[in-house]
Amino acid sequence: xRYEAPTTTKDAVALLHKAKGNAFVLAGGTDLLVRMKSDxxxxxVLIDIKRIPSMQTITSTGGAFRIGSSVCGAEMGENKALVxxxxxxxxxxxxxxxxxxxxxxxxAGNLCNASPAADSxxxxxxxxxxxxxxxxxxxxxxxxxxxxxxxxxxxxKKGEIVESISLPKSQAKSADAYLRFIPRTEMxxxxxxxxxxxxxxxxxxxxxxxxxLGAVAPTVVVVPAAARAMVGSKLDEATLAKxxxxxxxxxxxxxxxxxxxxFRTEVAGVMAKRAAKIAYQRAxxx
Amino acid sequence: MSGxxxxxxxxxxxxxxxxxxxxxxxxxxxxxLGLTGAKEGCGTGDCGACSVTLDGRxxxxxxxxxxxxxxxxxxxVEGLADGNTLHPLQTNFIKHAxxxxxxxxxxxxxxxxxxxxxxxxxxxxxxxxxLAGNLCRxxxxxxxxxxxxxxAKQLAKDATKMKAKAERKKNKSKTKKKRA
Ligand code: FES
Ligand code: FES
Numbered sequence: 433x434r435y436e437a438p439t440t441t442k443d444a445v446a447l448l449h450k451a452k453g454n455a456f457v458l459a460g461g462t463d464l465l466v467r468m469k470s471d472x473x474x475x476x477v478l479i480d481i482k483r484i485p486s487m488q489t490i491t492s493t494g495g496a497f498r499i500g501s502s503v504c505g506a507e508m509g510e511n512k513a514l515v516x517x518x519x520x521x522x523x524x525x526x527x528x529x530x531x532x533x534x535x536x537x538x539x540a541g542n543l544c545n546a547s548p549a550a551d552s553x554x555x556x557x558x559x560x561x562x563x564x565x566x567x568x569x570x571x572x573x574x575x576x577x578x579x580x581x582x583x584x585x586x587x588x589k590k591g592e593i594v595e596s597i598s599l600p601k602s603q604a605k606s607a608d609a610y611l612r613f614i615p616r617t618e619m620x621x622x623x624x625x626x627x628x629x630x631x632x633x634x635x636x637x638x639x640x641x642x643x644x645l646g647a648v649a650p651t652v653v654v655v656p657a658a659a660r661a662m663v664g665s666k667l668d669e670a671t672l673a674k675x676x677x678x679x680x681x682x683x684x685x686x687x688x689x690x691x692x693x694x695f696r697t698e699v700a701g702v703m704a705k706r707a708a709k710i711a712y713q714r715a716x717x718x
Numbered sequence: 719m720s721g722x723x724x725x726x727x728x729x730x731x732x733x734x735x736x737x738x739x740x741x742x743x744x745x746x747x748x749x750x751l752g753l754t755g756a757k758e759g760c761g762t763g764d765c766g767a768c769s770v771t772l773d774g775r776x777x778x779x780x781x782x783x784x785x786x787x788x789x790x791x792x793x794x795v796e797g798l799a800d801g802n803t804l805h806p807l808q809t810n811f812i813k814h815a816x817x818x819x820x821x822x823x824x825x826x827x828x829x830x831x832x833x834x835x836x837x838x839x840x841x842x843x844x845x846x847x848x849l850a851g852n853l854c855r856x857x858x859x860x861x862x863x864x865x866x867x868x869x870a871k872q873l874a875k876d877a878t879k880m881k882a883k884a885e886r887k888k889n890k891s892k893t894k895k896k897r898a
Contacts, residue, residue: 433740435739437785461782462763465783468740469762475740478739529763529851531829531848531850532778535775535777536777536782617850619851
């Protein structure tokens, strides 16, 4: 096996494109190195992207954020402006693993690992985040929801690397939130989860909303019906019941050791309701 | 298989080593450098026994490649004591019997140090969350939490003492200057 640590995106792409055998991008390594150790993958080349300055920084222009793909979760949590603008995205990324894991794990890795239970992905999709991908043919931008195509698979082509994830400027009176269900307080993988992003208008009436569920289907599920139910409301009980119903209808989970189909379906609705309430409060609604 | 030459800093000392591309930092520390403080509990990032800091960030050294340490700063439990004087965290772990077999202890110490550096006066809940990535199969977490709480108190006391001492020194030199 070879280890490479290029210092530019261009070099990283060239290495990945030309690599013979199994080449992997090493960001935080919290999934990849575990899979290598458990003999689930055999790597011929590892391309460490933590020496590429543009992938190592969080920058903000005009209120929009660009998060380099090897920025670790802990660093996102330390960025006050980012936390203020996108509290839901940051809380989702910060839920991944322990402090030790937070010192390494990245959102881009969480995304490209393509687990249906990835915590940061529903929040990113709710926030309408975009992904900048660089490959041998140049740069392209994709909405986050277009990256993962199924469990463990992505739409990235050979030689392509996620360079950064961008979050739009967060609008006035808007906020996001992310919640997941796990059987204990910390250190676990989502049984089901929900990300909500909403904007309120005069007198606290919801003007815009986006609801996204995780771990209840092969990829994250955007639930427009749940968002529609919220718009025009102040999240009264009747609205919340409609939100939960719409979410339940959008679920197609699997039965596994973490949860049954029935449990996941019902709890996904509950997570969406609670995340909506948190986002609503954060946006200034009462 | 070709080796990778790495120059890094460990506990303040410049260190060089050659490692295999896939070799993790934990193995480099233990098997090549004789720094056996960090332990391997799981090897997969779950137990925290291998905790070290990399450029100041708490990480599992079982999930960092030795090659990644090039030009960076690594701190391990071996760097905690000041010569023969144990760090307050170490004395308090002993005082509170916060260890039995000791496998988890270096990891708990390194993680606790990172916590107290960042948050000198953590609540019990904050301590428990900060140490959630460290598993102990023997002691039970209460004693560990108490040891960290006492350390925080002691470090705060030491800091006030130091400040008072510095203050006295300053005043003394002021009066001296006045006299002169
Ligand atoms: S040995 Fe590294 S986390 Fe367990
Ligand atoms: S003292 Fe034995 S594992 Fe903690």
